[in-house]
Amino acid sequence: MCTILEKDSEFAEQGDVSTARCGKESSNPNSFAQLYNHTTDQLQPHVFFASLTGTTEKIAQDLVQKLPGWEQNRPSVPSHIRKPILHDLSYTELDDYFINPPRSDSNVHAFYIILLPTYNIDTILDNFVEHLKETHHDFRIDNAPLRNILGYSIFGFGDKEGWPTEEEGFCSQAREVDKWMAKLTARKRAYPLGVGDSKSDANVRLEEWREGVSAVIREIAAGNGLGEGVPGSGAAVESDEESEDDLSATEEDDTVPVKLAKKKKAGSTLSDLEDLGRMINKGSERDIEKQSGPIPPAVDFTTYKKSLKPKDPAALKEMVPKESPTYNALTKQGYTIVGSHSGVKICRWTKSALRGRGSCYKFSFYGIKSHLCMETTPSLSCSNKCVFCWRHGTNPVGTTWRWRVDPPEEIFQGVTDGHYRKIKMMKGVPGVRAERFAEAMRIRHCALSLVGEPIFYPYINEFTDLLHKQHISSFLVCNAQHPDQLEALQHVTQLYVSIDASNKESLRKIDRPLHRDYWERFQRCLDILREKRFIQRTVFRLTLVKGFNIEDEVEGYADLVQRGLPCFVEVKGVTYCGTTTSSAGLSMQNVPFYEEVSAFVVALNAALQRRGLDYGIAAEHAHSCCVLIASTRFRNSEGQWCTLIDYDAFFKCLESGKEFTPEDYMGTPTPEWALWGNGGFDPRDERVDRKGRKKVEASVDE
């Protein structure tokens, strides 16, 4: 028997489900336009709940008051969202809702919201899970019979006192239902599964989740479907089956993965856009004309090129025109190209953090949560052709800038929009945690290091200003080839210089620089970094590539550290992600094991000690093959390493307008688990192997 607490007459005909329609849409189950016409159709929210001791019931009753449909009389709420209907699963005929979607007339479409506690004893919840499972496996019916609902989302309540972690059963039944609903609806998870501890954070988590779900309902009702990118939502193939390829196809900024050339060599169709003019990096000369485009002062920053006369802006080319092979190659790789020379992409760690599977090493070392981090570049062009660059062959290269220049405001707007769009595309992906998804809608950090050379962009200072005004911290990585720009660079939260080799010959081989005076440029950059060390948090970034820059180079690197005196030295192994640049001939053989990276770091540290330099090995993130050597300036009075950053203090210093030093925004002590010798994996995250399977030494209570 079906008891609908707020029964609506439309359900009189709910058995009238058009199988013909279902059949038709099986061929294209995610065609939202076919399913829902926002000018004529209506969205009907159904709120299902189960409750043994009454907590979830009260919450469900409260929720229906707060969903958008309830506010129908308010002019701001679109009339095509109907009043939500509440269902107690204990009294609901499951077949009526979980085999066929309820349909009173063909213009009313269901949206399911399910609120569930978890019980490890035999309850109605077991029947419910079993029903969903059987329906999916029943060979007589479509294995996704709910494919015609508009979407669904689930919130689970549990008790962390008794069931502290996911592995121990926290909210396990909500998770199961979420999984089966993904299958039954052919992936229509409209918003990530939310979970809350009924004894602590349930209200906060629920509120965040409710806001997210309400926004989605409004979007759907307005005819925008479940959002871009994920057709419907996450894969019915559940999260643990998501392939590692998928993850590595979206790169992190700076693990510099080795890529195998999969298909044809992209470089063969792309022109090297080098030896062009350049613009000087001075705010006072900025004259960005929106209509005609900015006029670059043509100053050559190579020592070998003649200055070019200012050009008519109309005659300036775009760095990455829409119709170019570069544009196609980059968009296929998951980049959003912004304007004509900038890009944004979400990295694998951002995805991983959204799913509670760990952040990148920057969380362990500096406190950056990967799901709050945007990876971008205002210049897709670079002046090196590093052998390990995973974009080699697709991104433009050049020693000078003579392209059209996009205004920083437009780039900022474009990259942040692009980032949020990509985050939203994750909302239906299995395993994404609702609270992290909600947090991710506010960017807190920006890694300016995606591909290309950010410092190449003539208005980089104006761009970082825009970030800082929004309290977005900035990590900028440059390639040590543009000393003038480095000198002119204003405050960033952390300033990196890539140190890819310890001597001239080795640098030529590995970076394949376009500048003929590359070594002089490199050395000047080190000197500039030394001068800046009490103004900026400076970092040497060493990327170890076996056969190129490890063997016999420890002493050379120690000399470079002595010259540049950076605040930190980050050492990481080149990352393998299944492919490599064939032209450079790199393979897995070039990827050092973590033990090799560690041995190198120990040797480098010893070489620094021999020179009397005050450094030590502070932290590690074995997961991404990365170790941090730090200056002892970053120890507190008790001798603890303090590599974390106090971001609030950074913005305060910046806004004070006064001079400040890196020590002024030094954070709290580095967490115990991140210290050298402890591995660097946050115990609150879930460890998975490359296939997404859980690792046993997993997590403790969040």
Ligand SMILES: Cc1cc2nc3c(=O)[nH]c(=O)nc-3n(C[C@H](O)[C@H](O)[C@H](O)COP(=O)(O)O)c2cc1C
């Ligand atoms: C007998 C019993 C078993 C429970 N089992 C679990 C469990 O396995 N996992 C979990 O996260 N919470 C578990 N809980 C906690 C409940 O899911 C939580 O208190 C919930 O808010 C109860 O909701 P209700 O009042 O709507 O029934 C259990 C609670 C009881 C009383």
Ligand code: SF4
């Ligand atoms: S710093 Fe940001 S962009 Fe870079 S790997 Fe970490 S999360 Fe990704």
